[in-house]
Amino acid sequence: MLTDSHEPPTQETSTQADSQSGSGPTSLFRDKILIGTVIGAFVLDQVSKRIITSWLQLxxxxxxxxxxxxxxGTNSGTAFGLFPNHTTLLIVVSLVAIGFLFYFYRAHAMPSLLLRFAIGLQLGGAFGNLIDRVLNGKVVDFIDVxxxxxxxxxxxxxxxxxxxxMAVFLLTKESTEERQTAPATPENESQDPQASIPASAQDE
Incomplete structure (x- = not known):
């Protein structure tokens, strides 16, 4: 007598299936777009600052x-020189912001290319200024417009x-609103094509 060898899926097998099919949360450290953007933004920022400090006088x-x-120039505060000489507070704020960006990324099971690129840019910039504040207590600025x-x-x-x-959110919102306002197909027409035929014609 044959027995059914199939076993009910466990949580572990479900997790493996999700990761293989791509339906689960994207692995942070396997996302080449995100990691590449973070590293690129961070390296460009740090190299540009080293060039400026070795080329010009303060x-x-x-x-x-x-x-x-x-x-x-140097800045011990945030953008536009706000909150100067609050290095510890700004380091904490930077760490919280970085943590939020990681959480925000993990909250999206299938983040789009633009979303990953946007988060990568923000993380790379945040790490760049964070390193400056931790090592020097201030950041190096040089773009004067x-x-x-x-x-x-x-x-x-x-x-x-x-x-x-912001652009990704606006486009996603518009797409969602268009789908919600689109006219739905009547169920009777899609399920029973003979429903619209007169009864007299059916009798014939």
Whole structure:
């Protein structure tokens, strides 16, 4: 007599199936797009800062005049010079922000390419400024554009990532609203094609 050898799926086998099919949460450290973006943004930020500190004196600009200049400056606060000399607080805030970005990524089972790229930019920029604050108590700024406060590539990476993230949410929201407002197909027409035939015609 044949017996049924199939066993009910356990939690372990379900988890393995999810990871193989791609329906479960994406593995953070296996996401080449995310990891590559984080490393790229971080390395570019750190290399650019090392070049500036070895090339210019603190407060020096190149060229000396113009709308766009390279000016070596430091900032012990946040963007635009807010909250200066609060290094410990800013380190804690940076760690919380990084933790939230990791959680936000893990909350999406199948994050899109743009979403992964946006999160990677923000993480790379956050790590870049965090390292500066931990090692030096301040960050190096050098991008001097018109009347705006001086900033660095890490700041740019974070801001661009935020804008991309906002664009992804807006596009997703519009797509969801379009699906919700689309006219539904009548069930009677889709399930019973003879329902619309008059009874007299059916009798014939």
């Amino acid at each position: 407060g020096e600009s190149w060229p000396s005049e113009g709308f766009f200049r390279i000016t070596y 018109g009347p705006w406060p001086i900033f660095n590539l890490a700041d740019s990476s974070i801001v661009v990532g935020i804008f991309i993230l």
